[in-house]
Amino acid sequence: MxxxxxxxxxxxxxxxxxxxxxxxxxxxxxxxxxxxxxxxxxxxxxxxxxxxxxxxxxVRAPITVTPCLGTSSVADGSRQIDVVSDTIYWPLEKGTYVETSPFGMRISPITGTLHMHEGVDLAAPMDTPLYSVADGKVVEVAENYFAGAFVKIKHERADGTVFYSVYLHQYTEKILVHEGDAVKAGQPIGAVGTSGWSTGPHLHFEIHDAADKVTDPMAWMKQAGAIHLGEDACQ
Structure with missing residues (x-):
């Protein structure tokens, strides 16, 4: 035309x-x-x-992928896929604790003898909340004269790497999880106590590798890029 x-x-x-x-x-x-x-x-x-x-x-709605936990609906009709978080959190909130005894050989403050300290001591006020460092499954909740009441969690990261986290010197009545429970990263699991071989309120925190052998928890957490609660975009 x-x-x-x-x-x-x-x-x-x-x-x-x-x-x-x-x-x-x-x-x-x-x-x-x-x-x-x-x-x-x-x-x-x-x-x-x-x-x-x-x-x-x-002209279909775009797909949005977010690393946050849970599900959400989007009012504009766009589709959203939620994926499992692979974030590693410190077990205590920032500003609530002080490192008082590192991983390695030391003189025991209880017995006065040289022995292997298999975790790190993080001093904090009594009843300060403790959080799971990652998604996982509670494999043990128990108590003994040395560790006091403790929680042990098995974790598997997105790449298939398995590790364990252990939280000692709690009080049984303050523990919030049970054996077999599935937990999420950053979920409250208990509180700082001073049961067992302890000279004051603190968390004795351990990281075990896939073979369930102890490793330096501070070095491991830093290498894993651990952050404190509230420092990621999903919170």
Whole structure:
């Protein structure tokens, strides 16, 4: 289709030019996340009102992936996929504790003899909340004369790496989990106590490798990129 438009200037009054017609509102040569670049034939289909299944697929809602826990609904109709968190948290909130005795050989404050200290002591006020360092399953809740009441959790990271975390010197009545429970990263599991071989309120915290052998918990946590509660975007 052509449009004959009379013009003036360097041409005579009887001259004319031919202009291509264009439907108002039609965008050509442009693309976006909802409307990729289309060929002229596709534009023709749109102008004629013919919308194929492929055309409809191009304007479906985008998929949003978030590393946060849980599920949520989105009012605009977009689809959201929630994935399991692989975040590692420190077992106590920032500012609530002080490291008082590191991992390694030391003179026991109880017996006065040299022995292996298999964890790290984090002094904190009595009843300060303790949190699971990662998603996992509680494999032991017990009590003995040395450790007092304690919780042991088995964890498996996204890459398949298995490790264990252990929380000693609690009081049984303050422990919030049971053997067999599934726990989430950052979930409260108990509170700081001073049961067992203890000279004051503190958490004796251990990390065990996949073979259930002790390793330096502070070094392991730092290498794993541990953060404190409230320091990630999901909280």
């Amino acid at each position: 052509t449009v004959i438009v009379p013009v003036s200037g360097f041409v005579t009054a009887g001259s004319s030019v031919t202009l291509p017609s264009r439907a108002l509102g039609t965008v050509t040569g442009m693309s976006s996340w909802t409307r990729p670049h289309v060929e002229n034939s596709e534009v023709g289909q749109e102008l004629s009102g013919s919308i194929t299944a492929a055309s409809r697929a191009r």
